[in-house]
Amino acid sequence: MIEVRPLSTIAMIKDEIEVSRSTERDLYEYMDVFSYTESSLKGKTILNVGSGRDQSFSRTAAKYGARVINLDGRCFNNGYKAKGDMVIAFVQYLPFKENSFDETIGLFIIDWVKTERKQALLEMIRVTKPNGKIKIHPVFEELGDPKALKALKRKSIIEFLTTKKRDIDPHVTLTINKNPTYSKDDWTDVVETISLLPQDLAEVYQML
Numbered sequence: 001m002i003e004v005r006p007l008s009t010i011a012m013i014k015d016e017i018e019v020s021r022s023t024e025r026d027l028y029e030y031m032d033v034f035s036y037t038e039s040s041l042k043g044k045t046i047l048n049v050g051s052g053r054d055q056s057f058s059r060t061a062a063k064y065g066a067r068v069i070n071l072d073g074r075c076f077n078n079g080y081k082a083k084g085d086m087v088i089a090f091v092q093y094l095p096f097k098e099n100s101f102d103e104t105i106g107l108f109i110i111d112w113v114k115t116e117r118k119q120a121l122l123e124m125i126r127v128t129k130p131n132g133k134i135k136i137h138p139v140f141e142e143l144g145d146p147k148a149l150k151a152l153k154r155k156s157i158i159e160f161l162t163t164k165k166r167d168i169d170p171h172v173t174l175t176i177n178k179n180p181t182y183s184k185d186d187w188t189d190v191v192e193t194i195s196l197l198p199q200d201l202a203e204v205y206q207m208l
Contacts, residue, residue, distance in 0.1 A: 027060040033137045033173060034105060035161070041066040047101040047127060049091045050109030058085055069101070091120040096127045104128045105135045121191045130180030138171040148193040155179075157190060 030036055042065035048057065051070035058068035073090040089095050091106070091113065104124045113120050124134045139160075152158045159175040174194070182190075 026056050030057055030061075030105070030107065033107060033171075034135050038064045044102045045069070045100070047071060047094075047096070047104040047124075049094075049104060049106040049124065050112075051086075053086070055086060091123060092116045093119075094123045094127050098126050099129045100127045101132065102129055103133045103135060105137075107137055110136050110139065118191050121194070122187060125176060125178060125187050125191075128178050130178055132178045134176040134178065135173060136176075137173040139174045145193060152190060152193060157182075158194065 027036075041061050044066045046061070046066060046068045048068050048070050049072075051057070051072050053072070055070055058070055061068045067085070069085050069087060071087045071089055071091070071094070073088065087095065091109070092115070104127060106124065110117070110120070121134075121136075124136075128134050149158065153160075156177055157179060159177070161173045161175065162171070176190070176194075179186075
C-alpha cells in the first residue's frame with residue numbers, strides 16, 4: 001500500500017527546493033569530499049541525491065566504470081524534462097526499490113531539507129544495498145546526542161570525516177554503513193540519534 005502524503009507537505013518541500021542554491025560540481029569535487037578514487041568508482045552504482053541539472057560527475061565517473069543516477073527535485077518547479085540518468089523526484093520519496101545502489105550520496109543537500117528530514121535519511125538508507133554506504137556532506141546540526149553517536153561509531157554504523165578544502169573552514173562528512181542485520185526499526189533509531197538534539201560541533205567531536 002502506497003502512503004499518500006498531504007498536499008501541504010508536498011508544497012512545503014517544493015518551497016524549500018525553490019530557495020535552495022544550485023552549485024557547480026565536477027568529479028574532483030566528489031573525489032575530494034567523498035574520498036573517491038578512479039579505482040574505487042569502478043563497478044559502483046551510485047545515487048546522487050540533490051545533484052542539480054549538471055551531469056558532469058556522472059559522465060566523468062562513467063569513464064571509470066561507475067554508473068551515477070542523478071536525482072533532483074528542483075526541476076519540479078520549472079517544467080524541466082529529465083534526460084539520460086537524471087530522475088526528477090524528492091529525496092523524501094525516492095522512486096527506487098530497496099537495495100538498489102552500492103552508495104547513496106548527498107552533497108550540499110541535507111541542510112536544505114527541513115520538511116521530513118528523518119524520512120529523507122531513511123529513504124537514502126532504504127535504497128542502499130546491504131553493506132553499502134550513505135554519504136552526506138556537510139553535516140552540522142544533524143549531529144545529535146554525543147554518547148549515542150559514540151556508541152554508533154563504536155559499532156561502525158557511522159563515521160565522521162573532517163576535510164579541509166582549499167581556503168575554507170573544515171567540513172564534516174557523515175558516512176552511514178548499511179549493516180545488513182539491522183531492521184527498519186533499528187534504522188529509525190539510528191536516524192533519530194543523528195537528526196535530533198542539536199549540539200555544539202566541537203563538543204560532539206571531543207566525545208567521539
